[in-house]
Amino acid sequence: MSEGATLLLEARGLEAGYGASQVLFGIDLDIRHGQVLTLLGRNGMGKSTTLKTLIGALALRRGSIRFGGELVHGRRPDAIARLGVAIVPEGRQCFPNLTVREHLVAFADQRNGLRDGWTLEKLYALFPRLAERADNLGHQLSGGEQQMLAIARALSTNPRLLILDEATEGLAPVIREEIWRCLRRLKEADQTTLVVDKYIERLLGLADRHVVLERGRVVWQGDSAALDADRGVWSRYLGV
Template sequence: MAALLEVDGIDTFYGRSQVLFGMSLTINAGEVVTLMGRNGMGKTTTIRSIMGLTPAARGHIRFRGSDIRGLPSYRVAKVGIGLVPEGRQIFSNLSVRENLIATAANRNGARRPWTYERVVQLFPRLAERINNMGNQLSGGEQQMLAIGRALMTNPHLLILDEATEGLAPLIRQEIWNCLGQLKRDGQAILVVDKNVGALTRLSDRHYIIEKGRVVWQGDSPALLAAPDIQHRYLGI
């Protein structure tokens, strides 16, 4: 069976500076995969390449069997990839409700599509703040809203860049609980974060990158059994 997403040997540049060197990863339907590494090693650039925000110069990016490298970002979103970007980037001048419905679509004919009602059931805090503007929310509430906004596109694949960065411990746990529920529901997820403990409990497989290259890949038991790898590439 073909992978849901296959990133195959991509090279990505910012101007003349090369950031990704033959970057490759795969994600299967219903699978949770992590992208890990120290700051500045190419995690966000990998996501930007997948989304068409910083197009890869070489290699292939296949999604559901079609090569999407070179597509503009709006078309990548339309094929079924939902992004929760680093920094959240919610619409600060729109209410919570308006943020959620602004991107709502069921282009891929999901049998149980994400709706406003389902999102606020997943994140009850948002129901309490439904008429507040985006800039009136806490960081944790903004992250919940960013996840909800991405889910409202009914994606085949959900990508989270720095899923819990800068959030209070209780809010972090709420986000992890949410992602666990999404996994149980069969949602494929690619997640970037620094919390190895939470990631190994949630995820099926992990990729660690160093200077734009994959230097280690494996499942959670293998990563937990390799403290030298964690120390060398993650600083743990």
């Protein structure tokens, strides 16, 4: 990512919650084109709630969200998705009665005729296991294969912003390595990405910047070198 890269997503003063409970207290978040940004923190600190506000699944109580310079808060999740935001949700959420190929074709976005976009063939090259299981239904896949499918399905939309929520959670080590390999390839391709994950050591070599949340507030942010050097942040806010 170049230093002069323009902002793709700009969130200011995000406040949100559930019923009478407020979870976010003035979150600011910037993501530049081609950047890999992580959202870190212990469980229950507001990471998933932040993601929900960004994709329109949870209404803001206060604040603003701009995507590509356009105000998007208050829009439906499908409208925000059509602007180029794709999420790989926690829990994968693959359709049990669709084949692997049907997952990847049904959600494909060919609007822009992207020469370098994610075609079915490129997705199979990224995850050869999916090519082998192309005719298998979602419920016939292992957890790791479902995770690969969830990532490939999101990429099939050729997103401007890819969001990954705990993409390596609960996976066998060999499958987890496959996911990290995929994320490195996406970084090399300048895919703008927002990652929530607990494997901080791996994120240091992947991400450009990190944002740490504590009780719904940003308590630290900086690049990988700064996070690596300040292990106090790890112990105070990340439980490491």
